[in-house]
Structure formats: structure tokens, C-alpha cells
Amino acid sequence: MLSYLVRRVALAIVVLFGLLVATFFIIHLVPGDPVRIVLAGRASPATIARVRHQLALDRPLWTQFTLYVSNMVQGHFGTSFTLDSPVAQIIGQRLGVSAALIAYGMLLSLLIGVPLAIIAALRPNTWLDNSIRLGTTLTFALPGFWLGLMLALVFGLKLGWFPVAGYSGGIVGILQTLTLPALALGLALAGVVVRTLRSSLLEVLQSEHIEATRSRGMSELRVVGRHALRLSVMATATILSINIGFLIGGTVVLEQVFQLPGLGSLLVEAVEKRDYQLVQALTLLAGAAVVLASLATDVVQAFLDPRVKLSGR
């Protein structure tokens, strides 16, 4: 177990370093730099050259890279030129919004997806099952920005239940401002939940253990609720953890549509302005979240399911 964990952590570090290298070179190879974007058109070329020199942007790419890596190793994420603040501070201010959106979106995906998956599994290949699968496939396939705009149109503009954009803190504020984006995220993810849980449930429902339970005269709902669901939930949890990347990607789009001050909208802004320090830090953070979620799932799975042997992998 311990050696497995050490191996996985080492692998995670290698993956993250690879991500760091790839992000650094990709964003630096795209034309434009933060100084020219912010200052061009107003400041003189001499001023722009001076500021680029101060930020070491006129040095060879390899020198900039080694400088960056040595700063990262010492735990310095640098300062964002376009926002004139330390990167760690900016990320700290915005992390909560994205985390709340992801958690709320995941919760809604379960609240929507689990009951639908159970219904679909209990009535396989009927019109009900087909409708559920079609509906959730549709919400999964719809572009996030479109789904978000439609929700804002219906629940914000027509019904006036929620503000169409913006963010407020506190429980009430979060429920008011994050419900629509979380619903857009949850509806998209519900498709994954329904498909995974339904197929897993169908498999479990045909097992001997469930047959034995049925033979004791339990209702189908109780069979599913008390037995089959528990046996099927692990596959769904695994799929959800794998989809952390999907959720992070979803926040990038939805935070733009709903103008939420989270890390997704920050990333878009940082890329638009070629804010190298910020893009690199945010990409690394997103990568770390995916790697850690995957690691955590494996470990939790091993604890919960005795059939899983980590050391054997």
C-alpha cells in the first residue's frame, strides 16, 4: 500500500512537471506578451521595451524557463503583470467561487442523475428508459454556454427567480447566484451519472445476490435502494472523480457566461492577456486537482472495496 502510494505520488510529480513544461512553452510560443497587450497603443515603444526587460521577457526562452522553474521550486508563483498582484493572492481570492460551483454542480448532478438512473434501470428498454437516456444525452451534448444562457433566459429573465449573472457570497448569495451555473454543470454531468449508474445497476440487478434478495419478497424499490445501489455506486464515484477535469473545463465556460469571479474566468482573462505567470499557475492547479482526485479515488476505493488491491497494480 505504502509503496503504491509513493509510486503514485512520484508519478503525479512527473505528470505535473510535464504539464508545467508543456504549458510554459505553449503559452510562450503563442504570439503576444502581457506588456504589449496592456501597454501597446498608449505607451511608447521605449517604455514597453523597458518594462519587458524588467520582467525578463526579452531574455531567451530557456533562461525564462529555468528562472520560472527555480521560482516554482521555492514556492514562488510570481506576480501577475496584467493584474498587478501576486499570483497566489489572486488565486486565493477566486478559488472559493470555483470550488463552490464544482461542488454544487456535482451535487445537483447526483440529485438529478441518481433517481433517473434508478428509474431507467428498473424499466430497461422501455419508453421511459429511452426518454431518460435521450434527455440526459442531450443535456450532456449541449454546449455549456448555450445551456447556461437558456437557463438564464428562462429562470432569470422570464421567471425572475435568479439573477442572470454575477456572484454574491454567503449561503443565500451562493444559492442565488450559483444555482443556474451549477444546474448547467449538473445537467451536463447528469448524463454521465445516468449512463454509468444505469448500466452498473442493470448488471447488479441480474446478479445471484439480488435474485436471492428478491426471493425473500422485497419490493423492487427496496431491492434497488438497499442493495443494488450500494453495489453500483462505486463505479459512479470513479467516473465522477475522473470527470473532475470535465467539471473544471465546464467552469471555464460557465463562469464566463454567468460572470463569476472564479478561476475559470480568470484563466480565460489570463490567456487573452498572455499573463504567463497566471496561466502557468492555473494550469498547474487544474492538473494537480485532476491527478489528486484520481489518486484519492483509488485509495478510497481500496478502503471500501476489499476486492481492490492497490499493491497488486
Added chain:
Amino acid sequence: MHRTGGRSGKTVAVLVVGIAAVVLLAVWGGQARSASTPQKSSAGLTTSASCSGAPVHGGNLVYERQAATETLDPLNPLNGNGDIFSYNLIYSGLVRSDPTGKTNNIVPSLSDHWTISADGKTYLFHLRPGIKFSNGQPVTAEDVAWTLNRFGNPKINAIMAAVAVGFGHASVANSSTVRVQLQRPVAAFLYDISIWPAFILPKNLVQKEGKAFYSHPVGTGPFMVKSFVKGSSITFARNPYYWEKGKPYLDSVKYNFVSDSNTRILALRAGNAQSMDVVPFSQIKSLAGDKNIVVQTAKVPLFLGLWFNHLRPQFADLNVRKAMQYAIDRALINQQIFGGLGQIPNSVLMGFAMDAPASVVKPYPYDVTQAKALMAKSKYPKGFSTTLLYPSGTDFYNQLALALQQEFGAIGIKVKLVAQDTATVTNAWFTRKYDMVFPFASFTSDLTVPDEYADFLANWSNGFHGFESSWKDPAINKSVLAFESTRNQAARAKQWAQIQQALMNQTPVIDVLKLPFINAHLANVCGTDLDGLGSDHLENTWIAG
């Protein structure tokens, strides 16, 4: 095992009901608050709203802004209008543009009158009696002189050093008078100090707090910062010490940063906001059809500037450049893409208030025959292939680029269209790696007079390489320099008309169309005039009952 399953089932049920209840409460709470906020009751606007009465005090204005405020340091703007529109609420200068936007005049602000020496090099600014910063601290002549010396120092005012060219030194003449000595007469000096880099700051606080001052700044503008959530919104409260008696009318102003135009429109229509800026041209008709909403256009120095790279031999050929001017059907473009809201230009730069009228400097008419004749006279009678680079993600550029591709194609110029993100486009322009380019998604002047941009384009000593076009004309450069130091307004108008005509003849760049600023607000939002630079003067804004 069974019990566990049962518990989880109940837990899920309780969770569902609980969340639904809290969400409903939140919704209900939000609606209750909305209903109690007077300006959100937009349903009654058509019958009750009226801006014809006297202004009333109170109310909170929510304004959806396309560009976010990133910094409140007026010497280091990081996000163009996103920062500038906040500076304009917090700070003010000695003088300002006519807030009604009806004239191009500079009018008093913190200085109620001033005198200028006969040689045009010494200005004496007399401070308005009793003016205070938003913390109640009096504005002193020392604050003013110190601020202006920072404005004139290119090491401190690095970004906007171009508007401080010719500045010498500011000093305290007496407790209520500041003397400014220029190195040479600068005709646009009052315009130069009417904008944000010359906004007056409290010397003692900035020196004491340094950069931290700008997280809770103190100024002399109509509002002061109440809260600033970066990336989301900035809220301003009324400045009780504002120098214009009885103003501002509003209790607070909140700028929500909403880059997506669809979301801005939805927020306005839903009554979540009362004002929005940058209405997309494609949405104007639909918004104007809403009786609760007023769409407002303002004439500002904004244009569709098409840049030629004169290092490319095709564009170094004057016949080619003029042929392209004649080949553009501006009336059609204006009608089809911009809903007729644009203005056909008679200059190559953005529209300035002192531009000579079309009767004096004539616009290029749409004349394909003339365009073809000029191409035949050029070094490229059979035409050539070139590339047009333009910013992606702006609603009208794709249509405009397609129209130009077709029109230039009619005179033998095959144009390959390349849409890139703004950063890439601006970089290509700045490094002069382009054939033709629209360098910015939105291209406006910082001043209502042409001095700054004429200098950028014509004066090579400023290091701008003909504003990154590589165009050079010593005769026009000489005229521009003379214009910049001529103080007599009549003489300046005459000089500018000649420069305007010379630039049209040379066509170093093309002004495809002049565009207005387009904002929208609910019908009960009154006093919404923009000044000549397109800036709101929210000290005059009020909300009708």
C-alpha cells in the same frame, strides 16, 4: 446492511428537500429584496418613469460594464476603459471635458479659473475654495503641484507620457494657486490634464501608503470606493465632500464586470441592472424595440482604423492606397453591418470635434471605376495578393472583413482573411508583422483633440514608427509639430484642416467608418449624457420614481 441502505435513502431524500427549501428561500429572499428596491421595479417603468421632472436624490445604480476594473492607480491603467471609467468616478482633475458632451470645450473642475501667459508657457490655476477629498481632508496647492509633477515625470507616468510632452514643472504659487511651467507652448495642454493621469491625489496619503493607497483610494470625484471584488464588481458610495453642490444624486453605483454581451443584455432586460455599455450592433434593433429600455448613442473618437504596412511595396504605392479608399462602399457597410449608426469619414483618423466638415475636406466616394483607374496607374495593374488580419470574437469584424475582401477583390486585390485573438493581432501590429490589420477590437483616442494621434502617426521622433505603419512624410510631420504648438484656436482649425486633407491625400491608413459609443439603460435612468470621450458623468445621473 439494510439499515445502511435505508439511511442513505432517507439522507438523500432529506438532502433533496433541504436544498430545495433553501434554494426556494434564497429565491424568495432575492425576489423580496428586488421588490423593495425602487429601481428594480422595471415593470412599472412605462407608466411611471419620467426624466422630465427635477432630479431626485437616492437610489442605487447597477451598471453592466464590458471591461473590468483591474487597478485604481491612475498612472498605471491595466485594462483601458475598465480602469478609466472607475478613475472618473473616484478622482477628478483641475479641468474636465464638457460633461454634457455637447461641446468639445474644457470647463472648470477643481480649478474654477486659470490664466495663461502671453508666451503660452506659464499657467496659473486657481483652486476652487473649500474643496476636499472624499475623506474630508482639504485639497491643497501642494497636493496639486505634487500630482502634476508626477504626471509630468515620464518615469512615473510611463504609460501616458505622450500626453505630458512639453510639461516642465508645477509649483505652489500661494495656498490656493498652482503655477505650471511648460517647456514650450502645448496647444492641447488643458486637454492633456483633463484626463486621468493628471487627476489630483492627496500627497500625504500616497507617500505614506504607497501602492496600498490604491486599494482604498481617496479622491475628489463624485463617488468613493465602497467595495472592490476583483473580477466581479466594484461598488461606489456617494462622496459627501464632492464639490458640485447637491451632487451626485445617486447613493451608490455598482459596476458589474460582464464581458459577455448576451449576459449584459439579459441582466438589463431582467432588471438586475439599470445600465449597460457596449451594446453590440447586431442587438440594437431588438433592444430599441423594448419600451422599457433606452438605447443611447454618443459621438466619440472611435473608428475602424485599417492599417497598411508601408514596408510592403504594394502599400508603399500611393495609387494602390487611394484605389482602396475608392473601392470601399462605406454607405453599404454602414447600413448592412452597423445599422446606419456609423459616419462616413473625411479623415484617416478617428473623428475629432475640430475636424473640418465634409464640404471642406471631402470623403472618398465609392467609385470602382476610379479605383480601377488608380490600380492601372500603379505598379500593380494586375493586382496582388495580401492578408487582412483582424480581431476575432467581435461581432462585426467577420462581416466587415468579408465585405472588404469582396470590394478589394473587385479591383484585383485578393485578400486572405485571418482572424486571430486580439493579443495576437495587437502583437503583429506592434512588431509590424502584417500586411493589413485592424489592430484593436475598439480603437479610440484619449483626447477629443487630434494632437496625440496626429503625433503618433506623423512624428517619427516619438519612436512609434508612423504608429507602427512605417509611413513617413516629413512635410506632414512638420505641419503636425507646428499644429501642436499653435495656441490660437482659429489658426489651429485652419492648420488641422490642411493636415486632415494632406492625410486624406496620402492615406497612410484608412478610416473605414467612424462609430459611436452605444449604451443602453432603463427608461427611468435620467441624466445619462456622455462627454466627448464617451465617459459617463454619473454625478448627473438620477433615477425617476
